[in-house]
Structure formats: C-alpha cells, structure tokens
Amino acid sequence: MLFVTFISLANQSLAQDEVMLVKKQRFTIKNFTTFNGQNIPQVDVGWESYGRLNDAKDNVVLITHYFSGTSHAAGKYQASDAQAGYWDAIIGPGKAIDTNSFYVLSADTLVNLNVHDPMVITTGPASLDPNTGKPYGLSFPVVTIRDFVEVQKALLESLGIEKLYAVAGPSMGSLQALEWASAYPDRVERVISVIGAGAMDAWxxxxxxxxxxxxxxxxxxxxxxxxxxxxxxxxxxxxxxxxxxxxxxxxxxxxxxxxxxxxxxxxxxxxxxxxxxxxxxxxxxxxxxxxxxxxxxxxxxRASQLYLAGMGDSLEQGLQRVKAKSLFLPAENDLILMPYLAQDVYQQLNDLGKDTQLHSISGPMGHLNGLRNIKQQEAQIRLFLASGSQS
CATH class of the missing domain: 1.10.1740.110 (Rna Polymerase Sigma Factor; Chain: A)
Incomplete structure (x- = not known):
C-alpha cells in the first residue's frame, strides 16, 4: 500500500526574460517494492515543477535527470542563485519546452548522488533504515531505472496525473524516459532521449x-x-x-x-x-x-549497468511495447553513451514501424553537449512537441 504526501505548486505565467523561481517539494511513499522484489519501508524524494497544470491534466512534461544531476532542471530557487537549472536554456516561458503551455515536473531519483546537498531529497544507502535506526549502507536494495520510473509514477498519480504529454531526459534521464514509454506505453505520448541508449551493451x-x-x-x-x-x-x-x-x-x-x-x-x-x-x-x-x-x-x-528498455528478455521485446513518438538526440563525440547506442535503438524502433527520428548535437564538450549545447536542438524539440501524438 502506498502512502503519499505532497504539496502542489503552480507557477504563474512569466515573460521569457523574467527569472522563473521554483520551490523544492517532498514526496513520500511507504513500503515501496523494488523491481527485484525487495521492500524499502519509506522512500522520500524531492521534486519541483514549472508552469501550470491545466484542468484536464494533459499538459504534463516529465523531465528525468542525468547520473550526477538532481530535479533542478530549470529556474532558480532564489533570484540571487548563481546558476539556473541544467536545462534552463530550453525550459521556461517561450522556450522549446514552454511553461506557458506545459506543466513541467522533475524529481530527484532514488540513491541520488548529491545526498549532502541541502536542496536534494532522496532515499538510499546514506539514509537511516527505520528498522535499525542506522544508515542502510550496502543493505539497501539494488535499485534499477524501472524503480526510478515507479517512484515518478507514484508522484504523478498523487497529483491526479494519469498521462504524460512527453518525457524528456539527458543521459541516465534518457534511460528513464524510454523506460517510461516501454513500461507504460498507454501513458506516454512522446519521448525525447538526449545523449541516451536503449540498453547497456558489454562495452x-x-x-x-x-x-x-x-x-x-x-x-x-x-x-x-x-x-x-x-x-x-x-x-x-x-x-x-x-x-x-x-x-x-x-x-x-x-x-x-x-x-x-x-x-x-x-x-x-x-x-x-x-x-x-x-x-x-x-x-x-x-x-x-x-x-x-x-x-x-x-x-x-549499478542501476545504469542493469538497464535494458522494458527490463525484459531483449531490447526488441521492450521496444515493441513503445507507442510514443520518439526523438533521439545523441552527441556526435560522446565518450560515455556513444552515438551508436542511440542509433541502434532508433534503427530498431524504425524497423518496428514506430514513429521515431534522430538528430545529432555537435560541439566540443562530448557527453556534456547534451546539457550545455541542448539549445542547439531547440527548434527540433519545439517542432517535435508540437507534432501530433502516436495513435
């Protein structure tokens, strides 16, 4: 049984040149069961949102963050903050992911790397095990990309959100985005996979x-x-x-x-x-x-190493379930998730007759082009989000 706590937040519409201020929220689940069947007595994650949820609750874009990232995808917590969220170049009023139209939401993952950052809320090995009163350490269950998705799903359901207009994320976030489309094909209309993959190959x-x-x-x-x-x-x-x-x-x-x-x-x-x-x-x-x-x-x-879209017997099996339109944006000189990984999943989706497209990001920053040079694909992202959903 899930017990959830949340505080809703609706940002006012802003002009494109105004600072978008956001607030960190806390979401709690009691007795969360992991993909490998283990129980976590309590899960806490932080989340934040940008824009306004419409009455039909059908304008939601979920942003799933990268390996060392957090839920802080855009805006600032205070106007005096030195930096805005990592995808602020494309999330906000009048931007590619337009918060005048979309309700954009992002959550800290389980086992978030930045557990000592006061603006991060997460549950993992450093958290206290309520059964012992001591940090879990390595007794914490192994968690997977699917578990990250399940926590996000519970958060969305607590807000009354049953369907996503789009899921978008870079790097480890791209794995979560594609996992959403495979695990819950009827809930996701579009996927934007930036510097991503469909499975972790041996290399x-x-x-x-x-x-x-x-x-x-x-x-x-x-x-x-x-x-x-x-x-x-x-x-x-x-x-x-x-x-x-x-x-x-x-x-x-x-x-x-x-x-x-x-x-x-x-x-x-x-x-x-x-x-x-x-x-x-x-x-x-x-x-x-x-x-x-x-x-x-x-x-x-480990969560990244274990990734296979759909978490089943094969990548093809996982991709067959996908109904969402998909956009893949690999970085040309990526040394972590090399471009062939995105190209392979794009080709398999294409061979399966799915609605999919691929464009590349260039620049000198390798994998980080997917964060620092994402504005390069602003027009393509805007066009993709404006396109009709997959039937």
Missing amino acids: TVAALEHWAIPIKLDANWDDGRYYGKTRPLAGLTTALAQVTQTALHPRYFKAFNPEHHPLEAGPLSDIRQSHQVVKWLWSLAGARAQVADANHLLYLV
Missing part, C-alpha cells in the same frame, strides 16, 4: 565499472560501512574525476587548458607532483565530492 557496462573501482579500493570505504567514520573521499574524488573526464572530450580539455605543456617543471622533478591539468580536474572532483556519497555513486552505476 558500456565495463566502462561504467571504472567509476566504481576507486571507491572500492579506498580503505575508508570499508565495504560501505563508513557512516559516522572517515568518508572514502579519496576514492570518491577519483571516481568523480573519471566521470568528469569521460563526460567531456579531448577538444574541450585542449581549449580549457591552452597553456598545457607536457614538460612541466614540477612533474619532471618530483614524481609526487602532478600536471596542472590533473590538479584542475581533481579540484573539480573534490568540490563535487563534498556533497556526494560514495555508496550512492555505486548504486547509480
């Missing part, structure tokens, strides 16, 4: 494991039993450095480090010293590690 599963290994090798990790003790920050920082580097592209590194020269004096004279580019990368990762949790990163890696 990608092995590549993602590189993000987990540094944490497991950190002595402070202690098989996940570090809560209340020294955190495995060295392993977590190294993992996040690997995530950051893989998410970018050599062209970006070259542009961002124009003074790089291999024969730096420090590394040449002392094996303990590092190149400036290495210091820069680890500084970025170290700052991210302060709000992140090592176990949560491991669980997100």
Whole structure:
C-alpha cells in the first residue's frame, strides 16, 4: 500500500526574460517494492515543477535527470542563485519546452548522488533504515531505472496525473524516459532521449565499472560501512574525476587548458607532483565530492549497468511495447553513451514501424553537449512537441 504526501505548486505565467523561481517539494511513499522484489519501508524524494497544470491534466512534461544531476532542471530557487537549472536554456516561458503551455515536473531519483546537498531529497544507502535506526549502507536494495520510473509514477498519480504529454531526459534521464514509454506505453505520448541508449551493451557496462573501482579500493570505504567514520573521499574524488573526464572530450580539455605543456617543471622533478591539468580536474572532483556519497555513486552505476528498455528478455521485446513518438538526440563525440547506442535503438524502433527520428548535437564538450549545447536542438524539440501524438 502506498502512502503519499505532497504539496502542489503552480507557477504563474512569466515573460521569457523574467527569472522563473521554483520551490523544492517532498514526496513520500511507504513500503515501496523494488523491481527485484525487495521492500524499502519509506522512500522520500524531492521534486519541483514549472508552469501550470491545466484542468484536464494533459499538459504534463516529465523531465528525468542525468547520473550526477538532481530535479533542478530549470529556474532558480532564489533570484540571487548563481546558476539556473541544467536545462534552463530550453525550459521556461517561450522556450522549446514552454511553461506557458506545459506543466513541467522533475524529481530527484532514488540513491541520488548529491545526498549532502541541502536542496536534494532522496532515499538510499546514506539514509537511516527505520528498522535499525542506522544508515542502510550496502543493505539497501539494488535499485534499477524501472524503480526510478515507479517512484515518478507514484508522484504523478498523487497529483491526479494519469498521462504524460512527453518525457524528456539527458543521459541516465534518457534511460528513464524510454523506460517510461516501454513500461507504460498507454501513458506516454512522446519521448525525447538526449545523449541516451536503449540498453547497456558489454562495452558500456565495463566502462561504467571504472567509476566504481576507486571507491572500492579506498580503505575508508570499508565495504560501505563508513557512516559516522572517515568518508572514502579519496576514492570518491577519483571516481568523480573519471566521470568528469569521460563526460567531456579531448577538444574541450585542449581549449580549457591552452597553456598545457607536457614538460612541466614540477612533474619532471618530483614524481609526487602532478600536471596542472590533473590538479584542475581533481579540484573539480573534490568540490563535487563534498556533497556526494560514495555508496550512492555505486548504486547509480549499478542501476545504469542493469538497464535494458522494458527490463525484459531483449531490447526488441521492450521496444515493441513503445507507442510514443520518439526523438533521439545523441552527441556526435560522446565518450560515455556513444552515438551508436542511440542509433541502434532508433534503427530498431524504425524497423518496428514506430514513429521515431534522430538528430545529432555537435560541439566540443562530448557527453556534456547534451546539457550545455541542448539549445542547439531547440527548434527540433519545439517542432517535435508540437507534432501530433502516436495513435
């Protein structure tokens, strides 16, 4: 049985040049059953919304976030915030996902990486197990992309929303978007998959494991039993450095480090010293590690590794269930979810006679082109959302 709590929020219509202010909400489920049949006594996730839900409740666009992201897809919590949400370029009044027309909603996932960020609400290994009063650690159930979708579905149902005009998301969010269309084909009219995939192939599963290994090798990790003790920050920082580097592209590194020269004096004279580019990368990762949790990163890696659209016997089986129109936007030089992954699922949907299209995002940022250069596809997204739904 599900017990839900929520506070509804309807934003007033804004002019395109005004700051869109948003508020973080809390959603709670009691006794959530995971895809693999395990029970979580209580699940809490944060969510936020943009625009206004119409009376028919048929103008809903769900935004599903990326691996290290949060529900903060657009707008600001306060006008003085340094940055807006990650897809603010395309979500808002008059933008591609127009909040004057659509009610846009996004939720923090289970095991959200940024559990120590005060603006994130999530349940995972760092949460207290109500049965023991202690953090779950590795006793927390393995969760999947389907579980993220099920929590979102429960949230939407608590608001009386039964159908989605569209689901859109980048990276790990693209997996959730396609999973929605396969798991609940009659509830989803359109899917926008940005820097995404339909399944994790053998190469990608092995590549993602590189993000987990540094944490497991950190002595402070202690098989996940570090809560209340020294955190495995060295392993977590190294993992996040690997995530950051893989998410970018050599062209970006070259542009961002124009003074790089291999024969730096420090590394040449002392094996303990590092190149400036290495210091820069680890500084970025170290700052991210302060709000992140090592176990949560491991669980997100596993959820991503386990992904297969439809969570059944084959990708074809999962895609056969899809009724939604779909738009795939891979990044040309993506080193994480390489373009062939989106191309493969697009081709399979096309072969199955589904209404699908594919366009590429270019730029120097690799995987992150799907976040930083998404405005490049603004016209295509706007056109796709204006098109009729799949019958």
